[in-house]
Amino acid sequence: xxxxxxxxxxxxxxxxxxxxxxxxxxxxxxxxxxxxxxxxxxxxxxxxxxxxxxxxxxxxxxxxxxxxxxxxxxxxxxxxxxxxxxxxxxxxxxxxxxxxxxxxxxxxxxxxxxxxxxxxxxxxxxxxxxxxxxxxxxxxxxxxxxxxxxxxxxxxxxxxxxxxxxxxxxxxxxxxxxxxxxxxxxxxxxxxxxxxxxxxxxxxxxxxxxxxxxxxxxxxxxxxxxxxxxxxxxxxxxxxxxxxxxxxxxxxxxxxxxxxxxxxxxxxxxxxxxxxxxxxxxxxxxxxxxxxxxxxxxxxxxxxxxxxxxxxxxxxxxxxxxxxxxxxxxxxxxxxxxxxxxxxxxxxxxxxxxxxxxxxxxxxxxxxxxxxxxxxxxxxxxxxxxxxxxxxxxxxxxxxxxxxxxxxxxxxxxxxxxxxxxxxxxxxxxxxxxxxxxxxxxxxxxxx
Numbered sequence: 001x002x003x004x005x006x007x008x009x010x011x012x013x014x015x016x017x018x019x020x021x022x023x024x025x026x027x028x029x030x031x032x033x034x035x036x037x038x039x040x041x042x043x044x045x046x047x048x049x050x051x052x053x054x055x056x057x058x059x060x061x062x063x064x065x066x067x068x069x070x071x072x073x074x075x076x077x078x079x080x081x082x083x084x085x086x087x088x089x090x091x092x093x094x095x096x097x098x099x100x101x102x103x104x105x106x107x108x109x110x111x112x113x114x115x116x117x118x119x120x121x122x123x124x125x126x127x128x129x130x131x132x133x134x135x136x137x138x139x140x141x142x143x144x145x146x147x148x149x150x151x152x153x154x155x156x157x158x159x160x161x162x163x164x165x166x167x168x169x170x171x172x173x174x175x176x177x178x179x180x181x182x183x184x185x186x187x188x189x190x191x192x193x194x195x196x197x198x199x200x201x202x203x204x205x206x207x208x209x210x211x212x213x214x215x216x217x218x219x220x221x222x223x224x225x226x227x228x229x230x231x232x233x234x235x236x237x238x239x240x241x242x243x244x245x246x247x248x249x250x251x252x253x254x255x256x257x258x259x260x261x262x263x264x265x266x267x268x269x270x271x272x273x274x275x276x277x278x279x280x281x282x283x284x285x286x287x288x289x290x291x292x293x294x295x296x297x298x299x300x301x302x303x304x305x306x307x308x309x310x311x312x313x314x315x316x317x318x319x320x321x322x323x324x325x326x327x328x329x330x331x332x333x334x335x336x337x338x339x340x341x342x343x344x345x346x347x348x349x350x351x352x353x354x355x356x357x358x359x360x361x362x363x364x365x366x367x368x369x370x371x372x373x374x375x376x377x378x379x380x381x382x383x384x385x386x387x388x389x390x391x392x393x394x395x396x397x398x399x400x401x402x403x404x405x406x407x408x409x410x411x412x413x414x415x416x417x418x419x420x421x422x423x424x425x426x427x428x429x430x431x432x433x434x435x436x437x438x439x440x441x442x443x444x445x446x447x448x
Contacts, residue, residue, distance in 0.1 A: 019274050020342065021209035021260065023283075023364045025242040028232050030203035031215060033224050037200055038192035042078060043222065044071040044161070047199060050175055052098035052137040057177035058196045060161035062107060064170050070162035071174075075155070075191070085116065085156035090188045092181035095125050096141045099177075102132045103161075104170025111159045111176070113144070115152040122148050129174060137177070144181075157191065206230060207242055209272075210258045217249055229256040233360055237284035237322050241362035244346040246293070246355055253355065255293075255347040260340075270302040270339030277336040278366035281311045282326040285361050287319045290354025293347040297361065299329060301337035308333040314410045315359070322360065326367070326440050327405075328431055380434050380441035386448040391432070393418045395441060399434040406430055422447055 034047040036058070044061040051057035060071030072078060075086045095113055103109060109129035115122050123146045161174045179194045180187045204226045206212045213229035233243035244256030257264075261271030281299040289295070294316045301309035311329035346352070346359040381394040393402060395418070402420065404413040412425060420432075427447050434441040 019272075019276075019278070019340075019366050020364050021272050022207055024239055025207050025232065025236075025362060026239050027208040028205050028240075029208050030205045031218070033202045033204060033218060034199040035202055035224050036073070036193070036196060037198040038075070039196075040074050040077055042072040043069050045073055045222070047196070048175060050100070051196075052100075052139075052177040054177070054195050054197050056196050056199070057098075057175050058159075060109070060159065060174045060176070062103070062161050062168050062170070062172040064104070064168050068168040070160060070168060072158065072160045073176075074158035078158070085114065085154040086192070087153065088115070088155035088190050089151055089153065090181065090183070090190060091123075091146060091151050092183045092188060093144055094141050094182050095127075095144055095179070096139060096182060097176060097179040098137045098139050099129065100133050100135065100137045100175040101129055101173065102135070103130055103172040103174070104168075105131075106167075106169035107172055108163045108166070109159070109161050109174045110163060111140075111179075112157070113181075114156040115144075115146075116154045116156070117148075117150045117152050122146060122150060122152055137175075155191070202226065205232065207232070207258065209262075210242075210260060211262050211264055212258045213244075213247070213254060213256050216257075216264050217254070221250065223249065229254065230258055235286065235322065235360055236362040238363065241284075241322075241360045242344070244295075244344060244359045244361070246290075246347055246352045246357040248355055253352050255345050255349060255352040255357070256359065257343070257345040257349060259344070260342045268298075268300055268341045268343055270300075270305065271341045272339065274301070274337050274340045274366070276366070276368075277331070278368060279329055280326050280367045280369070281329060281342075281364065282324070282367050283361060283364040284322050285315070285319065285325055285359065286322050287315050287317070287360075288356070288358045289316060289318060289347075290357045292316070293352060293354045293357040295347065295357075295359045296343060296345045296349075297325070297327065298343040299327070299366075300341045300343070301329060301331070302339045302341070303333070303335040303337055305339075306333075308335050308337060312410060313405060316411060317414050322362065323435070324440055326433070326442065328442070380432070380443040382432065382443055382445055386446035387422055388448055390422055391420050391445060393420070393432065393434065395434045395436065399436050399441075401435050403433045403435065404430055405433070 046059045047056050048059040062070045111127040113125040127142050204214045217223045227247045229247040231243050233241045294314045298312040309331035311327040313327045346357050401416045405411050
């Protein structure tokens with residue numbers, strides 16, 4: 001019977017781990033971002049297999065709304081005043097390209113070519129695209145008018161899904177392929193990668209079943225570099241951990257965050273199933289804050305899509321080694337959860353403060369008891385309870401420090417003393433944890 005009980009306990013413990021997808025952060029994958037060779041791209045630009053020939057073409061999109069945006073590609077860096085292009089010496093008569101498009105009424109796309117000699121304009125093409133090609137590629141051939149007979153020394157070649165500095169009237173797209181200059185049917189070979197077949201692949205690693213800052217920045221800004229806000233780390237309780245760190249991107253300081261699931265919704269809806277009413281979320285962490293940053297670990301519990309409970313802790317103290325933590329989950333409704341979501345962040349999502357703040361998290365799990373409390377005689381005693389001005393703690397072992405948290409798991413006070421002043425703490429129900437090496441003893445008390 002004892003062996004059977006032990007087996008059941010091990011199975012149940014395994015279930016607690018299995019509840020959280022990739023809870024040890026051992027599984028990582030890479031989101032691959034294709035970046036076009038020999039072209040500069042801005043805004044809503046992407047590789048597409050919807051092409052006229054070959055393997056790929058270039059997709060430029062318009063997005064209407066409060067944050068309206070469009071796509072631009074060019075063979076040179078784009079600024080408010082484009083003065084230089086790529087080296088070019090032919091005098092072609094025709095610019096041709098394949099295009100498929102669906103644009104809102106009032107919107108205009110452009111394909112532009114500017115030929116220069118010694119900085120002077122000597123020929124140009126500005127082909128305007130409107131309406132729809134009815135889901136079909138159309139081959140465009142447009143004549144080039146030369147102002148003087150001098151051959152060019154440079155070429156500025158660009159395409160946009162929308163005219164600069166104009167209102168976007170609706171969502172739309174342009175697909176371009178095979179931009180070629182030709183003379184009497186003979187194409188030149190000076191434009192590099194004209195058929196958009198050559199791409200560099202930039203991998204962005206991220207933990208499986210988690211959505212991170214790295215992916216969010218790409219989705220929001222089409223930012224094609226790995227900012228390393230969330231990375232795999234060997235500094236862990238066992239195996240690997242997740243390291244979340246503040247980063248500066250486009251002059252904005254952002255925290256390293258990871259949320260369960262595959263997108264960021266600030267309402268944090270349920271993202272995975274659970275099968276039991278868990279009392280704690282626990283794991284291991286290390287924290288290196290800067291400038292008063294506060295990290296967050298939160299578990300949100302749902303029943304049929306309704307939030308019914310939460311466990312949350314705000315970490316603000318520096319912790320130099322991997323330590324165990326346990327957060328009580330408080331239920332607002334007398335229901336059992338069927339799903340959950342987890343949020344991890346190195347700092348406040350909206351107001352990070354330090355450029356070097358780092359948070360390590362490992363081996364997250366749900367539990368109905370606090371790890372390390374094996375002997376029922378190993379309990380944390382406190383008095384008076386209810387308390388008014390102070391609380392005195394008696395631990396079976398010498399505690400490293402004590403943490404007081406509220407019913408939501410938010411850290412209220414940290415103390416290394418066994419007698420803690422409560423004058424600054426509002427009335428309410430609190431939990432106090434005694435941290436003893438790799439063990440945590442927890443007790444509840446009331447401040448009146």
